Amino acid sequence: MRQHLERGTIAERLGREVLVEVNGKLERALIDPHLAETAAVGDIVLLNTTSVRLGLGTGGLHFVISIEGKSPSTPQADGHIMKLRYTPQQIAVHAVEEQSHPMHAVMAEAESLLGTxxxxxxxxxxxxxxxxxxxxxxxxxxxxxxxxxxxxxxxxxxxxxxxxxxxxxxxxxxxxxxxxxxxxxxxxxxxxxxxxxxxxxxxxxxxxxxxxxxxxxxxxxxxxxxxxxxxxxxxxxxxxxxxxxxxxxxxxxxxxxxxxxxxxxxxxxxxxxxxxxxxxxxxxxxxxxxxxxxxxxxxxxxxxxxxxxxxxxxxxxxxxxxxxxxxxxxxxxxxxxxxxxxxxxxxxxxxxxxxxxxxxxxxxxxxxxxxxxxxxxxxxx
Known part of the structure; x- marks a missing residue:
């Protein structure tokens, strides 16, 4: 099992991505929306660089794991279903099947796609x-x-x-x-x-x-x-x-x-x-x-x-x-x-x-x- 982790500095915001200086080079990285709300030029970030270092095509960019000294924005939600379960990146989502979801009653009755x-x-x-x-x-x-x-x-x-x-x-x-x-x-x-x-x-x-x-x-x-x-x-x-x-x-x-x-x-x-x-x-x-x-x-x-x-x-x-x-x-x-x-x-x-x-x-x-x-x-x- 291999994982490449590197640090870099945000040089530019590019919508859903950021341009990060890593080892003297500018490289693209995808940033999670919750992290993006607090990200700014000059921030030091921890990157997962595995796909790029392995030379993969699809997914061939870095991923921002965290921003040094900043916590991600965490909007209030009622969800308790975990995705990416039991990993350091696990997140709670409000699944449509949950009892607290407004559509729970609909999902409890749904049985057929009706030929769709x-x-x-x-x-x-x-x-x-x-x-x-x-x-x-x-x-x-x-x-x-x-x-x-x-x-x-x-x-x-x-x-x-x-x-x-x-x-x-x-x-x-x-x-x-x-x-x-x-x-x-x-x-x-x-x-x-x-x-x-x-x-x-x-x-x-x-x-x-x-x-x-x-x-x-x-x-x-x-x-x-x-x-x-x-x-x-x-x-x-x-x-x-x-x-x-x-x-x-x-x-x-x-x-x-x-x-x-x-x-x-x-x-x-x-x-x-x-x-x-x-x-x-x-x-x-x-x-x-x-x-x-x-x-x-x-x-x-x-x-x-x-x-x-x-x-x-x-x-x-x-x-x-x-x-x-x-x-x-x-x-x-x-x-x-x-x-x-x-x-x-x-x-x-x-x-x-x-x-x-x-x-x-x-x-x-x-x-x-x-x-x-x-x-x-x-x-x-």
């Missing part, structure tokens, strides 16, 4: 693409409905963030952008993740809170930025996709899984359909899910379909074909950067087209009750 679609994303970078494509598809629908003089559908979209990646919601700049643009209505943080509009003890109650407390019409579910992987079949946090399918099924929701596709990732295990998706859906998910597949070039489509048939996913899950191209228009309309593993939409189109297909699928359920299901070919609509 839950779009399950392995990587955080899928979240904005799904949200943007959903809204783009609905915008196209609104234009048609304006001509027909019918009422448009304006869904409440809630993001449930798991603890498979970054734990503080604040770490994601993307979520702030999506909320400001109206692409997300609210957020829930579950497990040891924290900082959402609602806190929940686990994924099951977090999904129910999204539906019954926040009134979600569509739920996006996935980890925060960063994913843990080891190159082994089960040793990665993306395995939670299968667990989420099981949770949604148990709660009577409609599980929609974004497949992890790429033809730009240099690692063979992530070429075409990632081994993460194959394992999560082929070995971990015990219930069927809808898996939207985007329109790809013929060679790419054939390669993906071969992986699907060899792993038997077509027998376990509902595969549907859509364009996915709504993400192309959405990327021009919404000022939200799209990037995964350092690659842009132009550099890794298959990845984002898959997320776009998921957004299209959810949006089009409000338009057309019948969709074509793939059952032996890689053709798409």
């Amino acid at each position: 679609p839950v779009v399950i994303c392995e990587l955080h970078s899928m979240i904005p693409a799904v949200a943007m494509s959903l809204q783009q598809e609905l915008q196209n629908e609104r234009q048609t409905r304006d001509e027909e003089k019918t009422e448009p559908f304006a869904p409440r979209v809630v993001y449930v963030m798991t603890d498979g990646g970054a734990l503080p919601m604040r770490f994601s700049k993307t979520i702030d952008q999506l909320k400001q643009l109206g692409l997300l209505t609210a957020t829930v943080t579950v497990g040891h993740a924290y900082g959402g509009d609602l806190e929940a003890v686990n994924l099951y109650s977090g999904l129910l809170a999204a539906k019954h407390v926040l009134g979600a019409d569509v739920i996006l579910c996935g980890m925060g930025p960063g994913i843990v992987g080891t190159g082994t079949r089960y040793g990665h946090t993306g395995i939670e996709v299968g667990l989420a399918v099981n949770a949604v099924h148990a709660l009577e929701g409609d599980a929609v899984v974004v497949p992890r596709l790429s033809f730009a990732d240099p690692r063979p295990r992530h070429q075409g359909l990632s081994h993460h998706t194959i394992t999560a859906l082929g070995r971990v998910a015990l219930a069927p899910a809808t898996v939207p597949l985007p329109n790809l070039e013929d060679g790419q489509a054939s390669a993906v379909w071969k992986q699907i048939t060899e792993s038997g996913l077509h027998r376990r899950h509902r595969l549907v074909g859509l364009s996915g191209a709504s993400i192309l228009d959405a990327s021009q309309r919404f000022p939200v950067p799209l990037r995964t593993m350092g690659r842009t939409l132009a550099q890794d189109p298959a990845f984002f087209l898959a997320a776009g297909a998921a957004g299209e699928w959810v949006a089009r359920q409000k338009k057309r009750p019948q969709r074509r299901v793939l059952s032996g070919s890689s053709n798409v609509e």
